[in-house]
Amino acid sequence: MSTFNAQILTPNGSLFQGEVSGVKLPGTQGSFEVKANHAPIVSTLEKGNVLVRKADGDTTYAISGGFVEVNNNKLTLLAESVEEA
Numbered sequence: 001m002s003t004f005n006a007q008i009l010t011p012n013g014s015l016f017q018g019e020v021s022g023v024k025l026p027g028t029q030g031s032f033e034v035k036a037n038h039a040p041i042v043s044t045l046e047k048g049n050v051l052v053r054k055a056d057g058d059t060t061y062a063i064s065g066g067f068v069e070v071n072n073n074k075l076t077l078l079a080e081s082v083e084e085a
Helices: none
Strands: 004-010 013-020 022-027 030-035 041-045 048-054 057-063 066-071 074-079 082-084
Touching (some): 004 048, 013 048, 022 041, 022 074
Parallel strands (some): 004 074
Antiparallel strands (some): 022 048, 048 057, 057 082, 066 074
């Protein structure tokens, strides 16, 4: 299974960083999922849930909205507030 690096950041610091197989996001134009080798993208996010798919199981985070950037097999999510759901 292909993986890539994902990081979830808030103004208080990094909440998550690690290798994942996918991340499902609440985009402002509709939800979408990022997998390994995804094309570069920058997108705005709305309030909702982010599903992080890891080797040891899935984790869901509730976000207040924010931005995501994917480039060179690295996903960076920036949100004002994030909590594990």
